[in-house]
Amino acid sequence: MTGSWVMWDDRYTAYDFGPGHPMHPSRLDLTHRLCDAIGLLDHADVEVRSVVPATDEELLTVHTPDLLAAVKEASQDPGAATGRHGVGTDDTPAFRGMHEASALAVGGTLAACEAVWTGAARHAVNIAGGLHHAMPAAASGFCVYNDIAIGIRRLLDLGAERVLYLDLDVHHGDGVERCFWNDDRVMTVSIHETGRALFPGTGFPGDTGGPRALDSAVNIALPAGTGDEGWLRAYTAVVPTIARAFRPDIIVSQHGCDCHYADPLAHLSVSMDAMAVAQGWVRDLAEETAGGRWVALGGGGYELVDVVPRAWTHLTGVVTGRPVDPGLPVPESWRDHVAEVYGREAPTTMGDRGGRAISYGSWGEGYHPEDPVDSAIMATRRAVFPGWGLDPFFD
Secondary structure, X not given: OOOEEEEOOXXXXXXXXXXXXXXXXXXXXXXXXXXXXXXOOOOOOEEEEOOOOOOHHHHOOOOOHHHHHHHHHHHHOHHHOOOHHHOOOOOOOOOOOHHHHHHHXXXXXXXXXXXXXXXXXXXEEEOOOOOOOOEOOEOXXXXXXXXXXXXXXXXXXXXXXXXXXXXXXXXXXHHHHHHOOOOOOEEEEEEEEOOOXXXXXXXXXXXXXXXXXXXXXXXXXXXXXXEHXXXXXXXXXXXXXXHHHHOOOEEEEEOOOOXXXXXXXXXXXXXXXXXXXXXXXXXXXXXXXXXXXXXXXXXXXXXXXXXXXXXXXXXXXXXXXXXXXXXXXXXXXXXXXXXXXXXXXXXXXXXOOOOXXXXXXXXXXXXXXXXXXXXXXXXHHHHHOHHHOOOOOOO
């Protein structure tokens, strides 16, 4: 059987907005080191693949020439960046080599998408990808180029007729939604903290797609404080049902781990264990609806030691067919590296809950209108289910 690809290049860590910026590249290096320490990369059916940067022609399938010109100019002279096209803002500061580092992340996602579509790999993961806020004409929210939209565009060009994009980041996947707002070949599903409380301030249930793509955008906007039970309930109450109706050829998923309770930039309260459960569900959904074709990407996540490396190591384990037990001790070699380089005490296990089960119930057991999470779920079901011939209460 075709194995899995893990996209990796040491140059990924050049995507660096500088000291003090929340999106520090240490999170990528620490993840790759943790995957290696656990032994996820040492199998004959797992290929760690080097990466080639995306070309200008590939970037221009989604982005405007003016954005590329602004990024390249800032890449050569960061001090000259003025915020034009979103380059050089407080969120997305300019840095030397910005174009090359951003094109490399896109290249990893393009290769992953092509490999899965052509059958060279069954699944693929690119933790440097998932840059979902970049718009066609502007960098935004720490994202310079939108590797996801460029990867999906390549899948469509290769013959995919229906691509399901699933975004589990705490922030709304606004850039990808914008790119395919009026394209009924792509369904975008985003589970996020409500835009009333969090950047980018979008992604409400009534935002369901353009006139040529009605009900192709699915937004589940959860209240601040939503924990494991509510977060998993939101997934089960919407995602499998709408995915079965859409019948995708392939699933592309974004696994930002900033929904974790320790993340400093958001307000959900999800554990490592729940994220690992959801990752397994995405794999199972791909098996059920898309012939197993699945591309998994990174995304947000700003607790750089305790959260991101463990979350994306779990993701790599799921992608490569060797899910990591949350009760597994974190390897001492990795913890020693964290102590030596970062002067911090690292987590001792791969989970947070100490083996305690998560009870999220079933939508079929009943809708509770007094519960803020259930109300958020029902708003989404009411908005999009009827367009697919589904009953918001019972399907």
